Each structure stands twice: as structure tokens, then as C-alpha cells.
Amino acid sequence: MIETPVTLVAVIVAALAGVSLGLLIPRRSSRPTENISSVEAPPVVPQAEVLDVLSSAVIICGPTGDTVARNSIATELRRSHSGLLIDDAIERHVRRALHGGDVPETIDFYGPPKQTVVVEAHRLASGGAVAIVEDVTTRRRLDAMRTDFVANISHELKTPVGAIAVLADALVGEDDVETVQRLMQRMVREAERASRTIDDLLELSEIEQQDIADLMNISVNELLHGVIERFAQAAEQREVSLSIDSPPPLCVTGDPRQLSSALGNLVDNAIKYSESGGEVCLTARREAGSIEIEVRDSGVGIPAKDLERIFERFYRVDRARSRETGGTGLGLAIVRHVVANHGGEVSVTSVEGEGSRFTLTLPAANKPEHSESNQCDTIEESQP
Amino acid sequence: MAELRADFHRDLEEIRSLVARLGAFVTELIPRVTGVLLDQDIEGAEYVLLGDAEVDARALDIEERSLRLLALQSPVAGDLREVASALKISADMERSADLCCNVCKAARRIYGHELDPKLRGIIQKLSDQATKEYREALDAYVNGDAVKAAALPDIDGYLDDVHRQFLQQILESHASGTIDLQVAVQLALVARFYERLGDHAVNLGNKVRYIATGWMPEQEALTRLRERDEQSDRDSGE
Numbered sequence: 001m002i003e004t005p006v007t008l009v010a011v012i013v014a015a016l017a018g019v020s021l022g023l024l025i026p027r028r029s030s031r032p033t034e035n036i037s038s039v040e041a042p043p044v045v046p047q048a049e050v051l052d053v054l055s056s057a058v059i060i061c062g063p064t065g066d067t068v069a070r071n072s073i074a075t076e077l078r079r080s081h082s083g084l085l086i087d088d089a090i091e092r093h094v095r096r097a098l099h100g101g102d103v104p105e106t107i108d109f110y111g112p113p114k115q116t117v118v119v120e121a122h123r124l125a126s127g128g129a130v131a132i133v134e135d136v137t138t139r140r141r142l143d144a145m146r147t148d149f150v151a152n153i154s155h156e157l158k159t160p161v162g163a164i165a166v167l168a169d170a171l172v173g174e175d176d177v178e179t180v181q182r183l184m185q186r187m188v189r190e191a192e193r194a195s196r197t198i199d200d201l202l203e204l205s206e207i208e209q210q211d212i213a214d215l216m217n218i219s220v221n222e223l224l225h226g227v228i229e230r231f232a233q234a235a236e237q238r239e240v241s242l243s244i245d246s247p248p249p250l251c252v253t254g255d256p257r258q259l260s261s262a263l264g265n266l267v268d269n270a271i272k273y274s275e276s277g278g279e280v281c282l283t284a285r286r287e288a289g290s291i292e293i294e295v296r297d298s299g300v301g302i303p304a305k306d307l308e309r310i311f312e313r314f315y316r317v318d319r320a321r322s323r324e325t326g327g328t329g330l331g332l333a334i335v336r337h338v339v340a341n342h343g344g345e346v347s348v349t350s351v352e353g354e355g356s357r358f359t360l361t362l363p364a365a366n367k368p369e370h371s372e373s374n375q376c377d378t379i380e381e382s383q384p
Numbered sequence: 385m386a387e388l389r390a391d392f393h394r395d396l397e398e399i400r401s402l403v404a405r406l407g408a409f410v411t412e413l414i415p416r417v418t419g420v421l422l423d424q425d426i427e428g429a430e431y432v433l434l435g436d437a438e439v440d441a442r443a444l445d446i447e448e449r450s451l452r453l454l455a456l457q458s459p460v461a462g463d464l465r466e467v468a469s470a471l472k473i474s475a476d477m478e479r480s481a482d483l484c485c486n487v488c489k490a491a492r493r494i495y496g497h498e499l500d501p502k503l504r505g506i507i508q509k510l511s512d513q514a515t516k517e518y519r520e521a522l523d524a525y526v527n528g529d530a531v532k533a534a535a536l537p538d539i540d541g542y543l544d545d546v547h548r549q550f551l552q553q554i555l556e557s558h559a560s561g562t563i564d565l566q567v568a569v570q571l572a573l574v575a576r577f578y579e580r581l582g583d584h585a586v587n588l589g590n591k592v593r594y595i596a597t598g599w600m601p602e603q604e605a606l607t608r609l610r611e612r613d614e615q616s617d618r619d620s621g622e
Contacts, residue, residue: 081519084408084526110415112515300501304508305419351509353502 057133082109097121097129152314160194200330220250239276247284251365262338265331270297301352311336407522417487418511429488443478469591510578517585530596536589543582
């Protein structure tokens with residue numbers, strides 16, 4: 001994968017120069033010259049073929065700015081509405097390059113899907129220009145993830161520790177029993193919060209590094225009922241109805257503890273972000289060789305702009321609300337890693353004010369599923 | 385002579401390309417202003433409002449090129465419909481960009497007021513549907529697809545439904561005290577802006593059908609009017 005536009009220009013120029021040099025080199029070689037007709041013709045590499053292997057869109061223009069050639073990615077670009085705007089930018093940059101100098105421009109498209117491209121053009125010695133369009137959407141997202149992770153982990157760990165320090169300081173010299181008790185209770189709460197964050201971080205780290213050594217055939221029905229049992233009390237306290245839409249007998253292959261933890265995180269979130277009187281429903285179904293397990297709620301929902309980032313570690317949609325609910329910001333990251341460990345994927349759809357729907361797609365177990373009780377192994381008691 | 389027509393077709397193609405790009409600009413603007421509204425992005429609002437001058441300039445450029453082509457090349461048949469439509473489409477798109485600016489102005493007026501999740505969810509739905517309609521209409525225009533264009537009024541029906549649902553939700557939210565009257569009024573206007581964006585997408589679709597077949601929605605109304613007049617004449621004769 002070629003990353004920077006400067007490298008790209010070098011590759012394009014080198015490719016073109018390579019073709020020319022290929023024509024010259026055999027003449028200077030020490031091959032016998034007496035039988036010229038037997039000398040093999042140098043391989044001619046079509047320019048278009050070279051341009052098509054590049055990961056960026058490349059548009060070559062003549063001295064008047066007219067497009068002479070586009071590689072396959074540049075052609076593909078034209079099929080989207082953002083492609084029409086990119087064409088507009090290319091023309092602008094080629095004009096600038098032909099009349100002096102051009103500076104790269106970063107353009108954000110709001111989609112959906114969101115896209116960020118960098119457009120730049122360079123004047124060629126022959127008088128034309130080459131424009132390069134690089135899609136930096138993924139790189140940008142990864143950069144944001146990395147930067148935010150460092151900032152967020154510092155915040156998540158430093159806040160409770162700082163609070164404990166301040167509370168401890170206030171305790172020194174405090175004689176009033178009631179005040180001391182209140183301060184101590186707050187210190188315990190902050191310590192528990194820090195402890196939860198560290199526990200989740202350890203669990204995530206364990207899941208990230210862990211290979212699933214002991215694969216078991218797991219009854220989906222038992223898995224769902226186990227999760228329901230664990231969260232029944234929490235749901236009752238928040239007056240949220242928690243139910244299973246009776247799935248048919250289904251089996252998945254995996255680690256029951258990890259799968260139970262992933263589903264538990266989803267159900268925990270669904271209950272926390274539902275208003276009193278809300279509903280959380282679990283369903284499972286077979287879909288073309290896969291098993292889909294769905295956790296649906298009628299809660300506050302997730303804004304569209306946050307949907308693509310919610311599986312990041314410590315990413316918060318609403319920082320104030322997540323503090324209220326006591327989340328660590330790692331639950332969905334754990335879900336994503338568990339599902340990835342099982343060769344599946346997790347997706348989410350949500351409408352604010354209507355609720356969210358998380359779907360885990362897992363490979364179905366190989367065993368036949370006539371009667372789940374004797375086909376699937378029983379889940380051991382899972383840890384919350 | 386052949387060279388003259390080549391110039392004409394090149395100019396016509398250029399107008400088509402400019403119209404398509406203006407349409408892409410507006411399509412991009414819809415989710416952007418929704419982000420401004422939902423995230424209370426005052427800086428983003430300012431940026432969009434400043435950028436409106438570029439839309440105006442693009443629309444004016446299309447108008448001037450179209451008029452020049454009409455005056456100098458006297459296009460006929462499909463070419464004439466194409467140029468005449470470019471004049472109307474560019475005006476529709478310019479108005480659509482103005483509606484997006486109005487969403488930004490509404491965002492500034494309700495700055496600091498929190499919107500409840502139900503209202504936010506419906507605003508997102510309105511925006512998604514308006515964007516989808518504009519994108520479909522633009523695709524139909526770029527590909528000269530009259531069949532896709534003909535489906536747009538039905539697609540727009542959903543946006544009208546969401547618009548009504550939003551108005552109902554505004555009333556409920558105001559009644560329950562989660563938003564005050566000023567915010568409720570601004571949101572009702574915002575709903576109308578999205579609904580109008582959908583109407584402009586339908587207009588674009590109608591123009592695509594007109595370019596391809598010469599059909600105009602007004603013709604149906606005209607036919608109905610004539611039939612009514614004829615019936616009225618017959619009744620008075622009896």
C-alpha cells in the first residue's frame with residue numbers, strides 16, 4: 001500500500017522512466033550483437049497497468065488541463081456524488097499546478113458514509129499535470145482513535161484518583177462524624193469506579209490476547225437465559241421489562257464465558273439507557289450459516305454521528321450520562337473483541353428516541369440442532 | 385458547420401456537468417447542516433452561511449451559460465429541453481442551498497436549548513430522507529434515468545409522513561415542557577425546510593423526465609382543467 005502523495009509521484013515518474021530505461025538497457029548490455037534479431041524485445045509495461053496498482057486516484061492532464069488518463073480508482077470515484085465534487089476540486093488544483101504551484105487540500109464529505117480525501121496536483125516536466133486524490137478516511141479515524149484513547153484513559157483513571165486525594169485531604173482534621181462518614185462514602189464510590197475501570201481494562205486485554213483454546217458447542221437458548229437471569233434484578237429496579245423472543249434450538253461454537261460477557265455488556269447498556277417502562281428484548285435466529293443474536297431496546301438511542309465510534313475503547317456518546325450510569329466506557333470494546341475472537345461481527349442500528357438494536361453474527365456450530373439439550377454443551381455459571 | 389455543433393455539444397455537456405456538481409454540493413450540504421443543528425455547531429453554521437455565496441455564483445454561472453447557448457445556438461428538441469431545464473434546476477438547487485442556510489440560522493436561534501432524543505431522532509430521519517431523495521434525483525439526472533425520476537414523488541411521501549410525525553412530536557415535547565415555545569416554532573420551521581428540500585428533489589426528478597420524454601407534471605393538471613371546462617360547457621349547453 002503506497003501512502004503519501006510524494007511517494008506516489010515518485011512511483012509514477014519511476015514507472016514511466018522505467019519503461020523508457022527498459023528500452024535503452026539491452027542496447028548497452030554485453031549480449032552478443034552478431035545476431036540482433038535474436039535479442040528479446042524489452043517488456044513494455046502499459047502505463048495504465050502501473051497506475052491501476054496504486055491505492056490512490058491518479059488523473060493525468062495535458063498542458064491545457066484536459067484529462068488524458070485516469071486510473072481505475074479515479075474512474076470509480078466518478079460514480080458517487082462526492083466524486084462529482086472531487087472532480088471539481090481536481091480541476092481547480094490542476095489549474096493551480098499549471099499556473100504556478102498547488103498546495104494539498106483536505107476535503108471532508110458528510111456522506112453517509114463520511115469520507116475525507118486529500119487532493120493535490122503537480123506540474124509535470126512535459127507541460128501537463130498529475131492530480132492525486134488520496135482517501136485518508138481510515139487513517140484519520142485511526143489517528144483520532146489513538147489520540148482519544150490516550151486522553152480518555154488518562155481522564156478515566158485520573159479523575160477518581162484525584163477525587164480520592166481531595167476527599168482524603170478534606171478528612172484530615174475533620175471531627176464531625178457525619179461529614180467524615182459522607183466523605184468516606186464518596187471515597188469508596190470513587191475507589192470502586194477506578195476498580196471497575198481497571199477490571200474492564202484487564203478483561204479487555206485478556207480477551208484481546210486470548211486464543212479460544214477450548215471451543216464448545218453452546219446452546220444459544222441457555223446463553224440468553226443465563227444473561228437474563230443475571231440482569232433480571234437490575235431490570236426490575238429500573239422498571240424495564242427484560243424478555244427473550246423464544247429462539248429456535250440453535251448452537252454456536254465458542255467460549256461461553258466470553259460470549260456471556262459480551263451479551264451481558266449489551267444487556268447491561270440496554271437496561272441503563274432505557275427509561276422506566278422501557279423494553280429490552282433478546283432474540284436469536286439462523287441466517288445463512290450464521291447465528292444472529294440481537295439485543296433490542298426502546299431506550300434513548302445513539303446519535304448517527306456516534307454510531308461508527310461507539311465500539312472504541314473509552315468512547316462516550318454522552319459523558320455526563322455515562323458517569324451517572326457508572327459505565328467504564330469499555331463494554332462495547334469488549335463486545336467487539338469477543339465477537340472478533342469468534343470469527344463473527346457486531347453491528348448496530350439506532351434511532352434517537354426510539355432505541356437501539358445490536359446484532360452479533362456468529363458462525364453456527366457444525367453439529368446438527370435437532371434437540372439442543374443433548375446437542376450442545378451446557379454453559380457453566382458465568383461470571384458477571 | 386460540424387465544428388460549430390461540436391462546440392455546442394461541448395458547451396451543453398459542460399452545463400450538464402456544472403448542474404450535476406451543484407446538485408452534489410447541495411446533497412452534501414443536507415447532512416452537514418443537520419450536524420450543525422444537532423451538535424449546536426455555531427462555527428459550522430457560520431461556515432455554511434459564508435459558503436452560500438459560492439452556490440449563488442455557481443447557479444448564476446449555469447444561468448448565464450444556458451442563456452448564452454439559447455441565444456447563440458438556438459437548440460431544438462431534447463437539447464432545448466436540456467438547456468431550459470438547466471435554468472430551472474439551477475434555481476431549484478440555489479433555493480435548496482438557501483433552505484440549508486435557514487436550518488443553520490434556526491440552529492443559531494435555538495443555541496443552548498437541549499433537544500430531547502425523540503426530536504433529535506426525527507430530525508435525523510428527516511435529514512436522511514431528504515439526502516436520499518436528493519441523491520436519487522441527482523443520480524437520475526446524471527444517468528438520464530426517467531424511470532428512477534418517476535419514483536421520486538412516491539419516495540417523497542415518506543418524508544411528508546415524517547414531517548407530520550415531527551410536528552406532532554414538537555407539540556408533545558412542548559406540552560410536556562421539554563422545549564419552550566420559541567424552540568418549538570423554530571423546529572416547526574426546520575421541519576418545513578426539510579420537507580421543501582424533498583419537494584425540490586421531486587422537481588429535479590420531474591425535469592429529468594421532461595428532458596427525456598417532454599413530459600411535465602403540469603400537463604396532467606392542464607388536461608384535467610380542460611376536461612373540466614369542456615364538461616362545464618356541455619352542462620351549460622344542455
